Amino acid sequence: MKFTKMQGAGNDYVYVNCFEEVVHDPTAVAIKVSNRNFGIGSDGLILIMPSQVADVRMRMFNSDGSESEMCGNGIRCVAKYAYDHGIVAKKEITAETGAGILTLQLFAGADGKVEKVRVNMGPPRLTRKEIPMLGEPDERVVNVPLNVLHSTFNITCASMGNPHCVIFVDDVDAFQVEKYGPLIENHELFPRRTNVEFVQIVSRTEVRQRTWERGAGETLACGTGSSAVTAACVLNGLTEKRILNRLTGGDLEMEWGEDGNIYMTGPAVEVFTGEINL
Numbered sequence: 001m002k003f004t005k006m007q008g009a010g011n012d013y014v015y016v017n018c019f020e021e022v023v024h025d026p027t028a029v030a031i032k033v034s035n036r037n038f039g040i041g042s043d044g045l046i047l048i049m050p051s052q053v054a055d056v057r058m059r060m061f062n063s064d065g066s067e068s069e070m071c072g073n074g075i076r077c078v079a080k081y082a083y084d085h086g087i088v089a090k091k092e093i094t095a096e097t098g099a100g101i102l103t104l105q106l107f108a109g110a111d112g113k114v115e116k117v118r119v120n121m122g123p124p125r126l127t128r129k130e131i132p133m134l135g136e137p138d139e140r141v142v143n144v145p146l147n148v149l150h151s152t153f154n155i156t157c158a159s160m161g162n163p164h165c166v167i168f169v170d171d172v173d174a175f176q177v178e179k180y181g182p183l184i185e186n187h188e189l190f191p192r193r194t195n196v197e198f199v200q201i202v203s204r205t206e207v208r209q210r211t212w213e214r215g216a217g218e219t220l221a222c223g224t225g226s227s228a229v230t231a232a233c234v235l236n237g238l239t240e241k242r243i244l245n246r247l248t249g250g251d252l253e254m255e256w257g258e259d260g261n262i263y264m265t266g267p268a269v270e271v272f273t274g275e276i277n278l
């Protein structure tokens, strides 16, 4: 299988061009290629596919083989791949995802290759039934206490097509993400598990985020997570609607637009290409 390793803010995936390749068992392939000792090494697998309704389609699999509806850092890299490799020849493209059809704007560097991508991530879905979460279906979850082990965290939850649980902490670098992340990911409140974002407010326009990803563990960045964080910051009155999110692997420029959609701008980088025997 031919592949391209790409990363966006350090969130790295193995990308396969399914205009040319067929991947028969993406769950098994995701587990194999993601392994950092016995595989290629990545947070998961992303398939770049033809679409009947958009310029390109993305399917995304975590390193544990589970499929997610959406990947924010991944969709920027899909757009870069599609443009740089001649699948699309325009700088505003559409992509079909499990979270709907998204529109992306591409920004190229002096060599003509895409360096940065702005994505309309759509609106945050805020009710329990949309996230999904147990409880009153039409209720929002903003600053609601959740007991985990002997601690209580105040959580704010949103779906960006995939589920997110946001927790504000005083010192995110000292926080025990690997202890609490998996307990919240698998908490009975979340029937489809959840991604968990731990966030420190730096100022009204800047935050610092660490992410425990559903199906992958702690990663260096999460674009859908950053979108959920943007909504959570505003809903809790902690920041303006436009913020800089400093994630472990890089920065994302975020905005909750007046049209209700979240906009994310960030890097997309091709690391290397190769072939692997499956």
Ligand SMILES: N[C@@H](CCC[C@H](N)C(=O)O)C(=O)O
Pocket (backbone or CB within 6 Å): 011, 062, 067, 068, 069, 070, 071, 072, 073, 074, 162, 163, 195, 213, 214, 215, 216, 219, 221, 222, 223, 224, 225
């Ligand atoms: N890193 C991604 C999200 C990947 C999927 C997630 N782990 C899930 O299962 O929903 C991003 O940049 O959004």
